[in-house]
Structures are given as C-alpha cells and as structure tokens.
Amino acid sequence: xxxxxxxxxISDGLRQEMRRDNRVFVIGEDVGVYGGAFKVTLGFQExxxxxxxxxxxxxxxxxVGGCTGAAIMGMRPVAExxxxxxxxxxxxQLVTVAAKQxxxxxxxxxxxxxxxxxxxxxxxxxxxxNPESSFAHIAGLKVVCPATxxxxxxxxxxxxxxPNPVLYFEHKHLYRRIKAEVPEERYxxxxxxxxxxxxxxxxTVVTWxxxxxxxxEAAQQLEQDDVSVEIIDLxxxxxxxxKAVLDSAQKTSKxxxxxxxxxxxGFGGEIAAxxxxxAFEHLDAPIKRIAAPDTPVPFSPPLEKAFIPQVDDVVxxxxxxxxx
Amino acid sequence: xxxxxxxxxxxPQMGVxxxxxxxxxxxxxxxxxxxxxEPLLEISTDKVDTEVPSPGTGVVQQILVQEGETVDVGxxxxxxxxxxxxxxxxxxxxxxxxxxxxxxxxxxxxxxxSEAAASAETPTAxxxxxxxxxxxxxxxxxxxxxxxxxxGKSFVSPVVARIASEHxxxxxxxxxxxxxxxxxxxxxxxxxxxxxxxxQPAAEPAPQPEAAAPAAPAEAPAQPAPPPEAPAPAQPAxxxxxxxxxxxxxxxxxxxxxxxxxxxxxxxTAMRKGIAEHMRRSLDTSAHVTSAIExxxxxxxxxxxxxxxxxxxxxxxxxxxxxxxxxxxxxxxREYPWINGEIRGDKIITRNFINIGFAVELADxxxxxxxxxxxxxxxxxxxxxxxxxxxxxxxxxxxLSPDEVQGGTFTITNPGxxxxxxxxxxxxxxQAAILGTYALVKRPWVVQDELGKDVIxxxxxxxxxLTYDHRLVDGALAGRFLQSxxxxxxxxxxxxx
Numbered sequence: 001x002x003x004x005x006x007x008x009x010i011s012d013g014l015r016q017e018m019r020r021d022n023r024v025f026v027i028g029e030d031v032g033v034y035g036g037a038f039k040v041t042l043g044f045q046e047x048x049x050x051x052x053x054x055x056x057x058x059x060x061x062x063x064v065g066g067c068t069g070a071a072i073m074g075m076r077p078v079a080e081x082x083x084x085x086x087x088x089x090x091x092x093q094l095v096t097v098a099a100k101q102x103x104x105x106x107x108x109x110x111x112x113x114x115x116x117x118x119x120x121x122x123x124x125x126x127x128x129x130n131p132e133s134s135f136a137h138i139a140g141l142k143v144v145c146p147a148t149x150x151x152x153x154x155x156x157x158x159x160x161x162x163p164n165p166v167l168y169f170e171h172k173h174l175y176r177r178i179k180a181e182v183p184e185e186r187y188x189x190x191x192x193x194x195x196x197x198x199x200x201x202x203x204t205v206v207t208w209x210x211x212x213x214x215x216x217e218a219a220q221q222l223e224q225d226d227v228s229v230e231i232i233d234l235x236x237x238x239x240x241x242x243k244a245v246l247d248s249a250q251k252t253s254k255x256x257x258x259x260x261x262x263x264x265x266g267f268g269g270e271i272a273a274x275x276x277x278x279a280f281e282h283l284d285a286p287i288k289r290i291a292a293p294d295t296p297v298p299f300s301p302p303l304e305k306a307f308i309p310q311v312d313d314v315v316x317x318x319x320x321x322x323x324x
Numbered sequence: 325x326x327x328x329x330x331x332x333x334x335x336p337q338m339g340v341x342x343x344x345x346x347x348x349x350x351x352x353x354x355x356x357x358x359x360x361x362e363p364l365l366e367i368s369t370d371k372v373d374t375e376v377p378s379p380g381t382g383v384v385q386q387i388l389v390q391e392g393e394t395v396d397v398g399x400x401x402x403x404x405x406x407x408x409x410x411x412x413x414x415x416x417x418x419x420x421x422x423x424x425x426x427x428x429x430x431x432x433x434x435x436x437x438s439e440a441a442a443s444a445e446t447p448t449a450x451x452x453x454x455x456x457x458x459x460x461x462x463x464x465x466x467x468x469x470x471x472x473x474x475x476g477k478s479f480v481s482p483v484v485a486r487i488a489s490e491h492x493x494x495x496x497x498x499x500x501x502x503x504x505x506x507x508x509x510x511x512x513x514x515x516x517x518x519x520x521x522x523x524q525p526a527a528e529p530a531p532q533p534e535a536a537a538p539a540a541p542a543e544a545p546a547q548p549a550p551p552p553e554a555p556a557p558a559q560p561a562x563x564x565x566x567x568x569x570x571x572x573x574x575x576x577x578x579x580x581x582x583x584x585x586x587x588x589x590x591x592x593t594a595m596r597k598g599i600a601e602h603m604r605r606s607l608d609t610s611a612h613v614t615s616a617i618e619x620x621x622x623x624x625x626x627x628x629x630x631x632x633x634x635x636x637x638x639x640x641x642x643x644x645x646x647x648x649x650x651x652x653x654x655x656x657x658r659e660y661p662w663i664n665g666e667i668r669g670d671k672i673i674t675r676n677f678i679n680i681g682f683a684v685e686l687a688d689x690x691x692x693x694x695x696x697x698x699x700x701x702x703x704x705x706x707x708x709x710x711x712x713x714x715x716x717x718x719x720x721x722x723x724l725s726p727d728e729v730q731g732g733t734f735t736i737t738n739p740g741x742x743x744x745x746x747x748x749x750x751x752x753x754x755q756a757a758i759l760g761t762y763a764l765v766k767r768p769w770v771v772q773d774e775l776g777k778d779v780i781x782x783x784x785x786x787x788x789x790l791t792y793d794h795r796l797v798d799g800a801l802a803g804r805f806l807q808s809x810x811x812x813x814x815x816x817x818x819x820x821x
Contacts, residue, residue, distance in 0.1 A: 284508055324506070
C-alpha cells in the first residue's frame with residue numbers, strides 16, 4: 001500500500017479505470033493539456049491521448065450533454081466540473097435528461113460527474129459551495145461524498161462502474177491535506193454503506209466529506225469531558241446508510257447531524273427526519289443539526305470561518321447534547 | 325376627610341411573589357376611631373413585616389380576620405365605617421365578608437396562572453374561541469408538575485419513557501442528571517441496573533443475574549416490602565436500594581406529631597417559613613463552595629478612627645468596618661461580573677449595576693431580612709454608610725417596602741459581631757455568591773520591618789469568606805476575587821472613598 005493524498009487517490013483510481021476499461025474517458029475544462037484546475041488529470045493526456053482526455057469548451061451543458069449521449073452509446077464518461085458550483089449550468093442535462101433517461105426509455109446513463117466542492121480557502125460564493133443536497137433530491141441520480149483517500153479511490157471506481165449518473169463530490173479542502181494508505185490494486189467501495197470513522201457510546205455525529213475531520217477534532221475534545229462520540233461518515237448520501245445511522249442513534253440516543261452545506265433544505269434535515277420517524281422511541285435528546293447559515297459563502301476569511309461549521313461549533317453542539 | 329361610606333381594608337400585595345400574609349397585631353380595635361394612613365394593623369409576609377395604614381378616616385367598624393391568621397392577598401381584613409357609625413351591626417356581616425374576597429384574588433398565583441395561560445396559548449392565540457374558554461383548565465397542570473419535580477425534570481424523553489415502561493419504573497423516582505434535573509437515558513439505565521442489584525441476593529450463585537435483573541426492579545418501587553426472594557442472612561452490609569427518596573417535603577406540610585413531655589410548640593411565622601423554603605431551595609439549586617481569606621485591616625482601622633467622629637457629627641452615621649468592606653466589595657464586583665451575575669435558564673446574566681443585600685437580624689432575634697442597597701456602584705463611603713444605616717434601621721423597625729428586599733445581585737452577611745471567625749452562609753437565590761465578614765481580631769502577624777526582616781506584629785485581622793455557586797464561579801475566579809478584595813482593603817488610602 002502506498003500513502004496517497006486524497007487528490008492522488010482520485011487520480012490513481014481514475015487512471016486505473018482508464019487503463020482497465022477503454023470505454024472510460026475524461027472530459028472537462030482544461031483537463032487535458034493543463035492537467036485539470038487541480039491537476040487531478042495531470043499527465044493523463046500524455047498517457048491516454050487527446051481522444052480520451054478531452055479539453056471541452058466552457059460549457060457545462062455541453063460537457064454533461066455530451067457525456068449523456070456517449071453513455072447511451074455505451075461509453076463510460078467521467079466529466080469534470082472545474083468547480084462544483086458550475087454544475088448549475090448543466091442542471092437541465094443532468095436532471096431532465098440523464099436522471100430520467102432510464103425511467104423513460106430504459107437506457108442506462110453510466111456517467112460520472114466529478115465535482116470539486118467545499119470551502120475553507122476564501123473561494124467566495126462561486127467556488128466554495130456544497131450543492132449535494134440539491135441533487136440528492138433528484139430521483140435517478142446518485143450522490144457520493146468521499147472523506148478519505150481510500151474511499152476517494154474506491155468510490156470513484158464504484159461510480160464509474162455504476163449504471164446510473166453519479167455525482168462525485170470531491171472536497172477541495174481535503175485534496176492535499178489528507179493523506180493515507182491506499183491499496184494499489186483496483187477495488188470498489190460500495191455505495192450506501194457508511195463508515196464508522198470513530199466508535200463511541202454517548203453521542204453520534206452523522207456527517208460526510210470534510211466535516212468528518214471537523215467532527216473528529218471535536219470528538220477528541222469531548223474526550224476530556226469523558227464523553228465518547230461516535231462519528232458516522234456516510235460516504236454516499238444517495239443512497240445513504242439508514243441502518244448504520246439508526247443503529248447508532250439507538251445506541252447513543254443523542255444525534256448531531258453535521259454538514260458544510262447550508263442548513264435549510266440541507267441533507268441533514270432528511271437524516272434528522274428519518275431518525276425522528278424510525279428511532280423516536282430511542283431518542284434521549286432533540287436531534288441537533290449543525291450546518292452553514294443560509295447565505296452565500298463569504299469571501300472574507302473571518303466571515304468564511306463564521307460560515308463553515310468549525311471545531312468549536314461542533315464541540316459546543318456536542319456539549320449541549322451531552323448535558324441535555 | 326371622613327370616609328362617607330364603609331371602606332374595606334384588604335390584605336395588601338407585598339411584592340409580586342407574595343401570595344398571603346399573617347395578621348400579627350391589630351393596632352386599633354373595633355369601635356376605635358382612625359385617621360386615613362394611620363397604622364391599623366401589622367402584618368407579616370414571607371418577604372417583609374410591615375404596618376398596614378388605614379385606607380380611610382372613620383371608625384373601625386369590624387375586624388374580620390383575627391391576629392395570627394394567615395390569609396390570601398386581597399382578603400378583606402376589616403371595615404372602616406363613617407365616623408360615629410356603630411361597630412358591626414351584622415346586617416352586612418361576617419358571612420358575606422369571607423366570600424367577598426374572591427372578586428379580587430389578584431395574587432401571585434393568579435398572575436402566574438394568567439402568564440402560564442398566556443404562554444400556553446400563544447400558538448393558538450388566533451383561534452377565536454380559545455381565549456375565553458381556556459383560562460381554567462390548561463394552566464393547572466403546569467404549576468403542579470413543576471412544583472413536584474423542578475423545572476426540567478418533568479420532561480421525559482422518548483427513550484426514557486420506553487425504558488421506564490419496559491421496566492415498570494416510575495420516572496419521578498429516578499434522580500436526574502440532565503438539564504434542569506431531567507432524567508437521562510443513562511440515569512434510568514443506571515437506576516434499573518442498581519435496582520436490579522439491590523434486589524439480588526448478595527450470595528454469589530452467578531448464573532441467574534441476567535434473567536433476574538430485568539424482573540426485579542419492576543417490583544422494587546411497586547412493593548417496597550421485603551424483597552421477594554432475598555435470603556435474609558446474605559446481605560447485612562448491603563445498602564438499601566436507592567429507592568423512593570420522597571421529595572423534600574415543604575416545611576408547612578410536615579405532619580404535626582404529638583408533643584412529648586417537655587416539648588413546646590409554636591407556630592412558624594410567615595417569615596420563618598419563607599426563610600426555611602428559601603434556604604432549602606438555595607442549597608438544592610446552587611453548588612455551594614466557600615473560600616476564605618485573612619485581611620489585615622490596619623489601614624482601614626486607622627482611617628475609620630479618623631473619619632468616625634466627623635461622619636457621626638456631620639451626618640449621624642457610623643462608618644463601620646462593614647461599610648469599608650461593602651465599598652471594596654462593590655469595586656471588586658465591577659472587576660468580576662460573574663460573581664455579580666446569575667444563572668438564568670441556560671444563560672449567564674451579568675449587569676452593569678450592583679445591588680448589595682445586607683443580612684439584617686431582626687430585633688427579636690427570630691428572623692432575618694436582607695434589605696438591598698441599589699446601585700451601590702454609585703455610592704462612595706459616606707453614601708454607602710448612609711444607605712446601610714438607613715435600610716438596617718428600617719428593617720429593624722419593619723418599615724421596609726417589598727421593593728427594598730428584592731433585586732439584590734450580591735449579598736453580604738456579617739455574623740462577625742458575635743466573634744465568629746468563619747462560616748458558610750447560604751446564597752440568596754438567584755445570586756451567584758455571598759460574602760461573609762467575621763470578627764476583627766488582633767492577632768500576631770508576620771510582617772516585614774523596614775529592613776525587610778520578618779517580625780511578628782499585632783495586627784487587626786478580619787476573615788472574609790466568599791460562598792459561591794460553583795456552577796457559575798470557578799474556584800480560581802473566587803480566589804482572585806478574594807485576593808483583589810483583600811488587596812483593596814489592605815491598601816486603603818486616606819483619599820480613598
């Protein structure tokens with residue numbers, strides 16, 4: 001096993017699949033000659049040639065629309081949005097065409113759209129969003145949010161294999177910060193199977209993406225209070241591992257749902273509602289949500305810090321739950 | 325001006341939280357003449373003892389409530405008739421009088437009820453029929469519950485309810501450690517578990533615990549009699565199950581047992597009942613911790629000796645050591661807002677004013693009242709001396725108004741007059757701390773002479789204690805407070821005031 005960054009793991013998984021399966025190709029803005037805005041596909045064009053690593057025009061609609069057509073024709077396209085924020089341009093192609101194609105015509109659309117998402121580096125309102133919950137609401141799409149290098153690779157390969165359109169949210173803040181052992185051989189990480197990032201007895205945090213690490217730091221601080229926190233990394237939010245969440249809720253009876261996306265309509269609401277519906281008799285405290293406030297992501301570093309849930313916020317939330 | 329027709333004298337509302345009062349003495353008897361505003365009777369409530377002035381000029385026509393009786397606020401106590409009117413002609417006699425009270429039960433209860441009703445109603449306030457229909461029924465359960473259980477304890481979470489029903493446990497018997505005393509899942513699981521153990525035989529035939537454990541606790545609360553299958557000899561040292569600790573009974577409700585020879589019985593005054601309730605509630609509310617410090621008052625003694633004749637001559641007040649301490653405390657409280665603060669729900673309240681309560685013993689030695697000097701932060705030494713002298717005097721003469729015993733943010737108690745050198749007073753709720761001042765005693769004290777050598781000198785030393793609510797005030801904070809207070813008192817200069 002090699003130690004890879006989160007970014008290298010994505011790159012590694014993608015390269016392995018392209019080597020293994022000729023149907024897999026990459027398309028996006030500057031993914032070819034430039035190697036991608038974040039250099040995920042650096043060296044890909046040299047290895048696979050311009051017909052499998054395609055520099056697209058500045059049109060997200062064209063990229064996703066092209067991928068959809070190619071997928072219907074039997075290819076396995078992997079599109080890259082330079083920033084997840086730009087996916088709104090491709091909404092119609094994704095939601096109206098790709099997501100409904102199989103239901104309408106019985107033709108699978110096995111596309112992957114890679115979405116560098118998340119904030120924490122003063123990217124402002126157009127380069128920092130986490131729009132996963134918008135797509136979680138659309139039947140026919142799958143939504144993947146890896147938190148670790150190992151999952152980044154395994155989930156990407158699963159996404160490419162999956163016969164449905166898959167939105168693969170890769171968190172920019174984790175790209176080079178998170179490094180871990182990643183198996184060199186090809187492997188898949190199943191969708192809908194959460195990962196217990198940390199076991200605990202007293203409180204449960206349900207989260208995904210970069211917030212897994214925020215939660216982990218907070219949980220460590222709670223250790224000093226002798227409060228043991230379990231952290232569930234959902235890995236994929238469509239489908240999501242209800243059983244793991246409900247099991248943990250039954251165990252600890254106190255749940256905090258944490259996400260970096262804004263609060264209202266965020267996927268945390270779905271999780272909280274499910275727990276309330278199905279584990280009501282096991283709850284010992286109101287389900288708590290911590291999420292970003294309902295505003296665009298601010299540029300200013302102090303404002304952005306106030307916007308994105310911080311370790312201290314989670315510590316305070318956990319303490320409140322512990323004391324309830 | 326004479327009262328043209330009969331005027332009722334009712335039990336006054338002495339502060340928002342006072343709901344009843346006791347007649348301690350009628351100063352006029354039936355048939356006696358009385359002027360408007362002339363004292364008619366003395367009453368005692370749990371907040372203050374005071375005189376009730378006559379609402380009109382005339383004759384005390386009828387006294388409806390006798391000395392020693394306790395009645396609700398608003399109850400008719402007497403009738404003042406026009407001058408020359410005969411005493412009680414009984415045509416509008418006593419019977420209606422008792423019933424006549426209800427029209428005006430503007431008591432604290434009523435206020436609380438209407439508040440409860442208001443808050444209970446808020447969500448449905450738009451519904452037209454809700455308002456008139458509701459007042460009677462819904463508010464009732466709320467006070468009853470909170471009285472029995474304390475604030476948060478009455479809420480039972482879903483998981484606790486489920487465990488309670490599975491194990492047939494009465495949740496109100498489980499000590500709660502959650503917010504506001506709420507019973508948490510851990511609490512009830514622990515209760516079930518320990519109840520199971522207690523009902524187990526102490527002998528060690530290990531195999532059956534799992535089977536027996538769930539069943540046993542179910543029985544424990546239901547039949548506190550002998551544990552069904554307990555083999556008697558096995559468990560001599562076993563402590564009794566942590567079972568039904570009866571809720572601390574309110575003083576008034578205690579059964580009046582038979583007197584045995586040599587015992588004497590006297591009724592509790594309203595003030596004593598109030599003190600009893602407050603002391604118990606304070607200890608049940610705050611986490612009391614006391615820290616003490618020794619203060620060398622040499623400088624204060626000198627300055628006081630200089631100031632005393634002048635202040636007494638010009639203003640008629642005595643600058644006691646307590647006044648100096650109160651001044652220094654006020655300055656120190658400004659540096660430590662939490663000690664002048666309060667826990668309100670899950671919030672911490674601080675303020676930019678300092679209202680110091682002074683515990684004053686009543687002349688008969690049978691009670692204590694805590695009049696408050698408001699806005700102490702604006703008083704200099706003379707102002708403080710005047711304020712304290714004034715309220716202490718009026719407290720002893722029962723002339724305080726209810727407002728003057730409320731609103732304190734910090735309290736000073738001074739049992740030192742009797743030579744005590746240490747104590748652990750009880751915090752006046754909902755404050756965060758209380759300062760105790762003790763006897764000023766000349767003691768051998770190690771000081772440094774002008775050469776920097778240690779020598780033993782005779783110094784006037786006073787012990788001060790800070791008893792604080794450890795929920796809000798940490799020990800280190802209390803320590804710094806005392807240190808700062810000591811430093812102020814020990815460095816008191818002639819120009820300080």
